[in-house]
């Protein structure tokens with residue numbers, strides 16, 4: 667089988683994109699995460715699946731720095747970021763999308779992307795209207811294409827369909843040369859055609875960008891990932907290739923049997 671980008675970067679000695687060691691997160695007496703140990707290589711595409719309450723969102727929140735873990739360590743590209751605030755992790759190339767939309771409805775699609783590019787760039791923020799040859803404007807145009815939104819370039823975000831808004835959220839996560847992205851249920855609420863488009867967009871991302879996708883739609887999750895981590899009750903329950911996970915009898919009994927929401 668051909669070597670994946672993740673394998674090539676890994677054999678070239680690059681640090682893991684993400685490394686969690688013994689990560690736990692308590693909410694009072696409830697262990698939302700218990701002793702999570704997992705590694706994701708640079709460029710690797712990973713799906714994290716599990717029923718409602720399995721701990722997937724808490725896992726994302728600990729990786730981004732929205733929550734601190736109660737115990738354990740988190741390393742990003744070899745660096746211990748366990749106690750780093752979220753913005754320090756963003757500076758190191760980590761991005762995330764949310765289940766709830768965080769877009770500016772009164773601005774155009776291109777303006778939303780442009781502002782995201784500006785927000786993560788190091789230059790000073792200016793209210794002067796950007797010129798068309800501005801490098802950030804060019805980056806914004808490229809992101810527009812990457813998420814298949816070129817026809818909606820000048821449309822106000824409030825007028826976009828729900829699916830187009832989700833596509834725009836992916837563009838915002840791609841602003842500013844990310845190295846690793848956390849996608850939180852990007853297929854939720856999408857039509858079958860929009861799901862196919864999403865699969866194309868994720869499959870077409872530059873190879874060096876790794877990601878973790880939380881997704882309830884197994885068809886999407888298994889098609890856009892090289893490896894799958896199954897969670898249950900705050901623990902890792904199984905890990906394997908999409909084929910291994912799909913055929914695993916325990917996974918089928920617990921998850922594919924309809925126990926998930």
Ligand SMILES: Nc1ncnc2c1ncn2[C@@H]1O[C@H](COP(=O)(O)OP(=O)(O)OP(=O)(O)O)[C@@H](O)[C@H]1O
Nearest residue numbers: 693696697698716717718719720721722723724725
């Ligand atoms: N801020 C919080 N305060 C208290 N309990 C929380 C908090 N966040 C999550 N939990 C609890 O932690 C457990 C894991 O929740 P989490 O949202 O991480 O699961 P999930 O796998 O993302 O579920 P879903 O698929 O429904 O989004 C649940 O029992 C949840 O009620």
